[in-house]
Amino acid sequence: LQVIDLEEKKRATADNLSGGMRQLLAIGCALVHNPSVLFLDEPTRGLDPVHRQQIWNLLYDLSNEGKTIFVTTHYMDEAERCTEVGFIENGRLLAKASPRALKASFRAHLLEIDVEPLMPALVRLRDMPEVLGVSLRSGSLRLYAPEAEQLIARWRENWPFPDIRLLGERWIEPDMEDVFTAYSQGYDGVLKRSDS
Numbered sequence: 789l790q791v792i793d794l795e796e797k798k799r800a801t802a803d804n805l806s807g808g809m810r811q812l813l814a815i816g817c818a819l820v821h822n823p824s825v826l827f828l829d830e831p832t833r834g835l836d837p838v839h840r841q842q843i844w845n846l847l848y849d850l851s852n853e854g855k856t857i858f859v860t861t862h863y864m865d866e867a868e869r870c871t872e873v874g875f876i877e878n879g880r881l882l883a884k885a886s887p888r889a890l891k892a893s894f895r896a897h898l899l900e901i902d903v904e905p906l907m908p909a910l911v912r913l914r915d916m917p918e919v920l921g922v923s924l925r926s927g928s929l930r931l932y933a934p935e936a937e938q939l940i941a942r943w944r945e946n947w948p949f950p951d952i953r954l955l956g957e958r959w960i961e962p963d964m965e966d967v968f969t970a971y972s973q974g975y976d977g978v979l980k981r982s983d984s
Contacts, residue, residue: 792816792846808839815846825856832866844869864964873964875971882971890967893979897959898966899936900928909952916948920975923966930960932970934977 792812797805802813811831818826832840847857867873874884883890903909910929913922918939921932933939940957947954970978
């Protein structure tokens with residue numbers, strides 16, 4: 789209970805604990821026999837940010853004690869915290885490396901644009917043959933295109949959608965969500981190498 793920071797709840801039953809505390813308790817139960825390897829399936833799913841951070845702090849402490857920890861997660865910010873990440877889809881390993889190496893697997897920066905109206909632009913850009921994919925991120929559109937430099941140069945001279953305004957563009961570093969999207973959607977044109 790001390791390791792998982794639940795000493796003050798030692799008299800409570802598990803069904804009276806919050807979701808985050810129950811997750812901590814489950815990890816504590818897994819630690820009772822002091823394993824050198826832990827497998828945790830989405831230990832932070834459905835938790836608030838405070839409990840998510842509490843669990844990750846515990847995982848860091850366990851890792852620093854020399855334990856090997858395998859974690860499944862759908863949260864790419866959590867994948868970023870790991871020393872090595874493997875992307876699995878439909879039982880197939882798409883890629884495996886450090887987060888830094890995975891992000892470096894992009895051939896170039898990604899193009900992010902601001903447009904108005906947003907949703908019609910997203911639909912039309914997805915239909916363009918030179919654009920492999922488009923994702924919506926915080927009110928902007930992120931484009932996965934092998935020749936993004938030439939594409940934006942053409943658009944600066946002749947934007948193809950007169951009823952949609954191009955308000956701005958910028959080059960951004962890919963994050964783990966971009967990496968997963970590129971691998972899982974087969975956007976090999978934006979990656980330095982294809983993994984089969």
